[in-house]
Amino acid sequence: MSVYTEKNRKTKQLIQKSFMEILESKSFESITIGDITKTAQINRGTFYLHYQDKFDLLDQIEQQLFEDLGQHIDELQSRYSSTQTFEKEQEQLAATLFSFIEIHAPMLKIFLSDHGRAGFHIRFKNAVSTKVRFNLEKNESFTANLKVPMEYFLSFITSAFLGLIEQWVQNGLDKTPQEMTALYIDIILFIKKR
Amino acid sequence: MSVYTEKNRKTKQLIQKSFMEILESKSFESITIGDITKTAQINRGTFYLHYQDKFDLLDQIEQQLFEDLGQHIDELQSRYSSTQTFEKEQEQLAATLFSFIEIHAPMLKIFLSDHGRAGFHIRFKNAVSTKVRFNLEKNESFTANLKVPMEYFLSFITSAFLGLIEQWVQNGLDKTPQEMTALYIDIILFIKKR
DNA sequence: TCAATTTTCAACAGGTTGTTTAGTAGTACG
DNA sequence: CGTACTACTAAACAACCTGTTGAAAATTGA
Structure with missing residues (x-):
């Protein structure tokens, strides 16, 4: 159970880290979900398992x-x-x-x-x-x-x-x-x- | 000649006015060119004759x-x-x-x-x-x-x-x-x- | 092994973008 | 008057992004 929770937490953290990384060279407005998941090397669908949209993030x-x-x-x-x-x-x-x-x-x-x-x-x-x-x-x-x-x-x-x-x-x-x-x-x- | 300039100016003003109007109830991020031209009652293509994009506006x-x-x-x-x-x-x-x-x-x-x-x-x-x-x-x-x-x-x-x-x-x-x-x-x- | 959980993959409809091409209405001017 | 110019319209286009779905795969738990 707690391993699942941990995995979940780590993926969220990976998304956040990738997001902040991109934010240094691109404005929030112009960043797409694809940009984030590509950097994080995860599937685009996975993003939506953790956040509603980039505003929620x-x-x-x-x-x-x-x-x-x-x-x-x-x-x-x-x-x-x-x-x-x-x-x-x-x-x-x-x-x-x-x-x-x-x-x-x-x-x-x-x-x-x-x-x-x-x-x-x-x-x-x-x-x-x-x-x-x-x-x-x-x-x-x-x-x-x-x-x-x-x-x-x-x-x-x-x-x-x-x-x-x-x-x-x-x-x-x-x-x-x-x-x-x-x-x-x-x-x-x-x-x-x- | 000056009639053309005047018309041009008026359309730009109309776009700006409509844009500011929408901005009261919608955030800049979520406003589309379609929103603006629909409010201004002009063709969507006309917008691009005056501005590069909404950022330029x-x-x-x-x-x-x-x-x-x-x-x-x-x-x-x-x-x-x-x-x-x-x-x-x-x-x-x-x-x-x-x-x-x-x-x-x-x-x-x-x-x-x-x-x-x-x-x-x-x-x-x-x-x-x-x-x-x-x-x-x-x-x-x-x-x-x-x-x-x-x-x-x-x-x-x-x-x-x-x-x-x-x-x-x-x-x-x-x-x-x-x-x-x-x-x-x-x-x-x-x-x-x- | 079998079940639960997370992630992947591919596809989908719907919407926005910026561009283009052809056509319309009004204006300038010889 | 007629021709050229200007602003705008209308419709279509490919490219991209969105958020969702269903089925499969990978990882973990018992």
């Missing part, structure tokens, strides 16, 4: 990514929560995000590019927003002093963060996650000083 | 949008340049951008959503970045004090701006461009005070 990869992201952040929260200042915690959150990005950089580079699927940056932003919102709302003085609607502030700050990520990934990860965190703090300080 | 609409954006900003620059402080000028630039967005909101709402084409937000960001960079580099004290690479700062700030735009458009333009400018300033002030 991408959906599942995306969902896995967002789940991983959530878990990565939750782990941090439970470890360091309330053992340090609010500012330090924000910094820690930033560092966690950057290290997550580093791990998944090849995938993110594609998904954020024009080879990916429309709207990914929005879905990614929402996934991050949920976590950031939770973190910010823990601090009462923060929410009390915020004069603008939370949704606008969240969209502002997570997009800004995503901007750094995009530049970083586009530059081929020219910095370490620690350097990126420092860079992020430097920008905030620069804005404060002006 | 979207490219031309996008390019027009970015040209308009550039012109909109350039106009502002030539009118108010150097007659006010750097900060006021930045504020003016923000206001100009928000008013441009308001005009093109229906199109932007689609292009930034999952009905659009992958990578649009990057291309849009680049178009805005070019203009913002020009504006920032005019101020020597600004560039002198900036410790982080300009590309990272630009990506950070234009993405943040794009985040506000996305939220605004998604909220169905619940504010005026003036209110959005004020909101933008409030966020900057909030970050400074903390």
